[in-house]
Amino acid sequence: MELKPYLTILWRKKRLILTMVLITMGIVSIGTFVSPPVYAATTILRVAASSGGSLSYTDFIYNDRLLNTYTMLAVSGPVLDEVSQKLGLETQPEVQVEIIVNTELIRVTAEDPDPVRAQNIANTLAEVLIIQSKELYTGGGKSTKEILAEQVAQLGAELEQARSEYEQLVAQSPHETERIAAASQVVELKNETYAALLKQYEEARLQEQIRANTITIIEPAKTPEAPARPNLLINFGLGFVLSLVAGVGLAFLFNYFDTTIYFAQEAEKWSGIPNIGEIPNEKGERLLITANDDPMFREAFRRLRMNLLAANNPDEPRTILVTGTGDKVGTSTIAADLALAIAHAGKKVALVDCNLDFPQVHTLFDIPNETGLTDVLTEQSSFSKAVQEIQNPTVKVLTRGADEKDRDFWELAPALRTLLNYLPTNFEVVLIDSAPLLTSAGTALLAEMVDGILVVARAGKTNGEALRDTLKQTANLPSRVLGTVLNRAVQ
Numbered sequence: 001m002e003l004k005p006y007l008t009i010l011w012r013k014k015r016l017i018l019t020m021v022l023i024t025m026g027i028v029s030i031g032t033f034v035s036p037p038v039y040a041a042t043t044i045l046r047v048a049a050s051s052g053g054s055l056s057y058t059d060f061i062y063n064d065r066l067l068n069t070y071t072m073l074a075v076s077g078p079v080l081d082e083v084s085q086k087l088g089l090e091t092q093p094e095v096q097v098e099i100i101v102n103t104e105l106i107r108v109t110a111e112d113p114d115p116v117r118a119q120n121i122a123n124t125l126a127e128v129l130i131i132q133s134k135e136l137y138t139g140g141g142k143s144t145k146e147i148l149a150e151q152v153a154q155l156g157a158e159l160e161q162a163r164s165e166y167e168q169l170v171a172q173s174p175h176e177t178e179r180i181a182a183a184s185q186v187v188e189l190k191n192e193t194y195a196a197l198l199k200q201y202e203e204a205r206l207q208e209q210i211r212a213n214t215i216t217i218i219e220p221a222k223t224p225e226a227p228a229r230p231n232l233l234i235n236f237g238l239g240f241v242l243s244l245v246a247g248v249g250l251a252f253l254f255n256y257f258d259t260t261i262y263f264a265q266e267a268e269k270w271s272g273i274p275n276i277g278e279i280p281n282e283k284g285e286r287l288l289i290t291a292n293d294d295p296m297f298r299e300a301f302r303r304l305r306m307n308l309l310a311a312n313n314p315d316e317p318r319t320i321l322v323t324g325t326g327d328k329v330g331t332s333t334i335a336a337d338l339a340l341a342i343a344h345a346g347k348k349v350a351l352v353d354c355n356l357d358f359p360q361v362h363t364l365f366d367i368p369n370e371t372g373l374t375d376v377l378t379e380q381s382s383f384s385k386a387v388q389e390i391q392n393p394t395v396k397v398l399t400r401g402a403d404e405k406d407r408d409f410w411e412l413a414p415a416l417r418t419l420l421n422y423l424p425t426n427f428e429v430v431l432i433d434s435a436p437l438l439t440s441a442g443t444a445l446l447a448e449m450v451d452g453i454l455v456v457a458r459a460g461k462t463n464g465e466a467l468r469d470t471l472k473q474t475a476n477l478p479s480r481v482l483g484t485v486l487n488r489a490v491q
Contacts, residue, residue: 017247024243037227039115044219122221148201270464276483277304301341317452329458330487332360335433350427359400372401409442452482
């Protein structure tokens, strides 16, 4: 896949991309500097779900559930309300709780415009969680240790009573052996039960101590020195990346719907005929090859001359109309430079300015325009007197001459046809600069009098519809379209 077409699109739409970046970065800048600073304080808690030893799969599941339980509990309404009450806050604090992966640790982050208050919120929340951890297992009722303690106390009293009855029986009735044996058996049975219950009580007490230490503070929150938001680096970095992506996306979207012609291939696609000339973009004022020392510029017109006039071709056009797809596409410049390029090949060339509304040929060659084409057509001057010479002796220039805007072009048509029949007898090639074919009825009439038509389009200015519509105007003409020329093409 070639990158050049895509890079060309991006370069062509660079103003759109730059505008998108500047607008986005401006919005980001305003939002960043207007937003009040927010500080973040973090407390690290450990949830020790197991007392040690080997762990089973069930233990892992239990540990995971316990971590998630505390995570949800930390952001619950009652816990946040209690924190607010302890700190005298009017609203619930903004808190984020997350489990640190592959650990027994929970990270509690509190955010607040006041750095000290953010620290207090994080530490207070940790303390509230520790206090409520006991209720998490007891459910607010009696614990197993308390129940067992009551049973141990009750059984201890019964054991003391049984011992007292046994001793009293032995002292008062030593001869009643059966009653003494039964009382001894009762004491022994209660003693065994008491010992087993006491063992359960000790186990429950130890387990409750372990549970009491289930959640502990590993690292208390400290007073943050720098605000967590807004983050200048992240805001501007992310804003730049997103604006650049959006600008590039818009560039390709606009290019998809853009029918402006930039390349010769696009001109051929819209016109359906070959593009026989691609003139490079010249940024300076030297638009004539006599003053332009750019070798690419000169070579472009040599190629145009070669494509237009094949060597020793008896069917090559003698009279060529140079017209454009619209105003300011460079029709006059192309006609003038083409005349010079043909003259350099040793041919006698006549350049006629038939753009009656906006003549430019005399300006390009810096020659007078008092007498010219209109004077010849109205028989106010002869061709030999009106035609002018330039530095190249094989090129003759007939400027427009006197302003004849009030005269209908149809009135001049017979005389113009006579002139165009006369010129090929004295010149090998006759080039006629004219107004755009789409906007000038005179150009449409003139197109019927020539051998060939050369259509000029300007890269970055002419759109495909204009070129296509211009070619439609030539569909029923006897003159053939020689091809298109793309002016100011990007190399």
